[in-house]
Amino acid sequence: xxxxxxxxxxxxEVGSIRYLNAEQPYEPGSSSRGVRMDIVAKEDGRIYDIEMxxxxxAYIGRRMRYYQAAMDVGELGPGEAWGQLPESHIIFxxxxxxxxxxxxxxxxxxxxxxAPDFALRGRFSSRVVRIAGFQVGNVQYLARLHLWESGSAxxxxxxxxxx
Numbered sequence: 001x002x003x004x005x006x007x008x009x010x011x012x013e014v015g016s017i018r019y020l021n022a023e024q025p026y027e028p029g030s031s032s033r034g035v036r037m038d039i040v041a042k043e044d045g046r047i048y049d050i051e052m053x054x055x056x057x058a059y060i061g062r063r064m065r066y067y068q069a070a071m072d073v074g075e076l077g078p079g080e081a082w083g084q085l086p087e088s089h090i091i092f093x094x095x096x097x098x099x100x101x102x103x104x105x106x107x108x109x110x111x112x113x114x115a116p117d118f119a120l121r122g123r124f125s126s127r128v129v130r131i132a133g134f135q136v137g138n139v140q141y142l143a144r145l146h147l148w149e150s151g152s153a154x155x156x157x158x159x160x161x162x163x
Contacts, residue, residue: 009050
């Protein structure tokens with residue numbers, strides 16, 4: 001299920017997931033704000049955070065930045081080389097168009113303003129997906145948000161047809 005969701009949202013073929021956890025807490029310090037990531041999955045060399053954003057979020061960019069930092073800080077031990085930091089992806093699945101650009105998918109990568117062709121090689125990305133429908137390659141996906149009485153939410157995402 002998780003491998004298929006990551007493939008549908010990122011277009012990445014996922015190998016064997018060695019770690020999968022729902023409601024993963026990251027608490028960087030006693031005086032810092034912690035985060036609780038909805039779904040965290042790890043495979044060799046990659047880590048994924050999948051968030052289900054059910055309401056409006058005025059500071060989505062700052063939240064992405066904070067989640068990225070929280071996720072990365074726990075991935076290297078003392079003295080480990082920067083090259084050991086895994087490729088990371090944060091995905092926000094939303095019922096509405098949070099960025100208000102009329103697109104079903106927004107892929108956000110850091111670029112150098114002065115030299116846009118410069119590749120940072122940080123191997124990280126953030127993606128905001130509107131569940132109304134998105135396309136990866138030539139496959140159109142549809143998603144539906146389901147709310148439980150407890151207030152918890154889950155999404156069903158299915159390939160609808162090839163375009």
